[in-house]
Amino acid sequence: MSSDATPVPYTDPLSFGQRVQLLRTRRGMSRVVLAGLVGRSSSWVKQVERGEIQTPKLGMILRIAEALRVRDLSELTGDQSSLPVGLFVGPGHERLPAVAAVINAFPSWGAGDREASPAAHLRARVARAWAARHSAPNHRDVLGALLPALIQDAQLAVRQAESGAQRRAAQSVLAEVYALAQFFLAYQPEPALLWRVTERGMMAAQESGDPHAIGVAAWLAAQAHRDSGPAHYEAADAVVSDTLRYLEPLLPGAATPVLAITGALRFEAAYTAARRGDAGTAWGHWDKAREVADRLPGGYYHPVTSFSRPVMGAHAVTVAVELRAGGEAVRQAAAADASVIPSRPRRARHRIEQARGYRLDGQMEAALATLESAFEAAPETIRYNGYARGIVLEGTEAKSPDRRRRAAALAVRIGILAA
Structure with missing residues (x-):
């Protein structure tokens, strides 16, 4: 889902660090949380915000933009001509x-x-x-x-x-x-x-x-809350938990779609917990979602959420990525079989999550190759996905000429660089 896209009304001149601090506090995010999301220490974030160290390179700026879910890089840099790319919009x-x-x-x-x-x-x-x-x-x-x-x-x-x-x-x-x-x-x-x-x-x-309609609406509402930033995670959890309390007593004898949307909601709880950094809760909810998936018919695939047995491997990759566990994300990606996901956009989304895991693990070549596979599956999925756009742009600034050329070629294909 899209993030809160209201521009922050800054008064220039503000330094990069001041902008990071304003956006972080506006999101209700602590330095410790931001540091964990970008793979640095809280003292490093503090130094950036105070201007005690230089503005990071583009790769780190993109990671900060991803963590803070800003609309445009200019909100961080203050330069309207410096890559005015809406990463998450x-x-x-x-x-x-x-x-x-x-x-x-x-x-x-x-x-x-x-x-x-x-x-x-x-x-x-x-x-x-x-x-x-x-x-x-x-x-x-x-x-x-x-x-x-x-x-x-x-x-x-x-x-x-x-x-x-x-x-x-x-x-x-x-x-x-x-x-x-x-x-x-x-x-x-x-x-x-x-x-x-x-x-x-x-x-x-x-x-x-209709229990199924209620479950689907709650599933989408939880995503909208979560993607609005850390201040809205509790609202996302509340929507999911309230709906599960309504649905779970209905499960004995319920139709397959009701069972599936219950499992999908369980995964949404896992997703939000992972984004919060709570590994135990995240994997606990994932386990419960998998138990529901195992009760579904073998060939069943929920038409709205894509919840099914095959998609649980993709969901495991997402949990690991949101927990910033690059090695675990790569391990889960190796275990998940994307070819069994029948939906082209969902398969492309899984490839993007795999690419995020490779980037976290420092495997940028694998990340770019995986994004190329995502493009082949569903070009519009990668074209409108902020994580994918960020990885591609980061690749265009790589030291390796071959990697820069590969990333630039993909950037042209998805429409974020001119040919």
């Missing part, structure tokens, strides 16, 4: 204006509405949209083309529902359409729009009374 998809227009439009309640499609018909369209997303290399383009009509039609179905049962069914479909929209809006330069859709999805799911 993509450049904006060409279909974003059309999707935003439908989301922002106030739905008409007039009598001139056309007849709404039945909820079952809409649900079939949503299922086809998920399938198309998983199979398409340019999945945002696919979703961006489908979403305007899907959003309008799902809203219309809710408005025209004639009974409580029809309305609940329509709200369940609408909640899933908003989930599709959240996948499209992730890493786009519209954080307010993302939150608007997140909240609407939660409301539609609650109105539906």
Whole structure:
């Protein structure tokens, strides 16, 4: 999901260190936590903030940007011409204006509405949209083309529902359409729009009374909170724990999708704990998620979260990476089989997590090679992923000419450097 993209209103001149301190405190992050995230000591961070040591090289600046989740490197450097690259917010998809227009439009309640499609018909369209997303290399383009009509039609179905049962069914479909929209809006330069859709999805799911819809909406809301920074980790945990308390009593005899979304929520708890640096809690939640995955049918793959047996290996890589354990991340990457992940964007995301692990372990050549594989699987996943963009840019400043050329070629392919 995108980070809080509101620029910090600095008054120049401020040093690099002062900017780091302001952004760190704004995030509610201690020096100890920032130091752990960038692989240095808290005293080193203190020296940087006080200006007692020189501004770090680009590679370390990118790591600090990643840890603080700033919108643009200029927020750290103060130089508007020094790589104004939105690391965690993509450049904006060409279909974003059309999707935003439908989301922002106030739905008409007039009598001139056309007849709404039945909820079952809409649900079939949503299922086809998920399938198309998983199979398409340019999945945002696919979703961006489908979403305007899907959003309008799902809203219309809710408005025209004639009974409580029809309305609940329509709200369940609408909640899933908003989930599709959240996948499209992730890493786009519209954080307010993302939150608007997140909240609407939660409301539609609650109105539906559908346990699966409620679980999916909570899963997405937890990600939105977590990606807003350390000050919001508790909110992410609260969403997950409250929803698990609701879902877990329903599991005996529950349909497979409800079981799967419960496992996906368990992993979200692991993810947040890992980002907090709590290894024991993170791996404990991962173990519980794996127990749920083992109860799923062998070939099952949850259409929204990708939760399944095969994806647990990829999830293990993510936990290790977020814990900044490079060696463990590489070990988990070697054990995980990406080829069994059927979703192209999820497979690309796994490759990006592998690349992060290689970078943490000092294996930059392997990191770049893995990102090339991610590009082949789903170009739009790497193009809009801040971690991938950061690793590629770091590679363009490498001492090795071969590595610089390789990174520059990839940077051109994903659109962050001109040809």
